[in-house]
Amino acid sequence: MVDPQQGFSTRAIHAGQEPDPTTGAVVPPIYAVSTYKQDGVGGLRGGYEYSRSANPTRTALEECLAALEGGVRGMAFASGLAATDTLLRTIASPGDHVLIPGDAYGGTYRLFARIHARWGLEYTPVALGDLDAVRAAMRPTTTLIWCETPTNPLLGIADIAALAEVAHDAGARLAVDNTFASPYLQQPLALGADIVMHSTTKYLGGHSDVVGGALVVADAALGEELAYHQNAIGGVAGPFDAWLVLRGIKTLAVRMERHCANAAALVDLLTSHRNVTHVFYPGLPEHPGHEIAAKQMRDFGGMISFRVVGGESDALAVCERAKLFTLGESLGGVESLIEHPGKMTHASVAGSALEVPSDLVRLSVGIEDVEDLLTDLRCALG
């Protein structure tokens, strides 16, 4: 059982993961199985009937996720977008209106703008750091504020507690994409959010070897509704993927501490470099969201974006000169990655209100030795 008094890493290592009752295995086995023998019609041993509905490896992950976010129910999905899609289909209906961040993750934006908009969901991109703009964008039909903080790729910060108040005053819900912070750095449910979403592909998995998603909620009735839709829609995490995410979660706290420390050292280099015009990192005192980030986050995370002198071609050249920083999409793994959001992760928002600067470079700072990362970034910057 989960003891809420236990520390974060104790929960990460033990929640939902009692030693296997039949063998004593200290790690939940990968239950590679689709169906379960019934002792007479409807006589389920341990409650399992079919693995879309529930699978013991996935259950272990779901209990662990709930414990880490301080929620009552966690659900694991095939990807972050599958989690978001299931959430939208559960709590929003045609004609409803949602607010989304002015610089949402590109895939999230595409899901709202190209998929759900076709089914009658209305959305407005808003700078969620500007509470007056948020209040002004609310409509009588607004049922959800979708928040990302820090945002991808511009590291914008939104005040989760304040947004929860705006949402609840209007009878709407607040969902927070907590992918960039991870539950180690930020716990949205404790700040008043109704739903936390993760791409477990990133820091929770942590090793760039799995794609997955999660939802965690603080309200049991909403959890039941979501679990119904999780099964009815079917975008669930498979047992091997669930096992990989569980394995990653055990070291989340120590990894995040190193991600943050390495990022802080790289930010120091970037802010003083002649080829860098702007650094986006919530740990910088001049970042417009710094105070809120300091209030609602344990530390400032492992993601950094920066703009370079010389525009798009120089930004691309920096990405291509880096060697230890691998040129690639995604983030949150032990290895450092570099990318050009305009041409890579955020190509799908080109021409929209969410377009990102063409001279922008994004780093996912890994947990390698910081001296090696500094040397590589210095070379890449030229």
Ligand SMILES: *Cc1c(COP(=O)(O)O)cnc(C)c1O
């Ligand atoms: C990657 C990512 C997603 C989408 O998750 P997938 O696992 O790729 O489906 C959503 N939000 C953020 C912030 C992300 O970085």
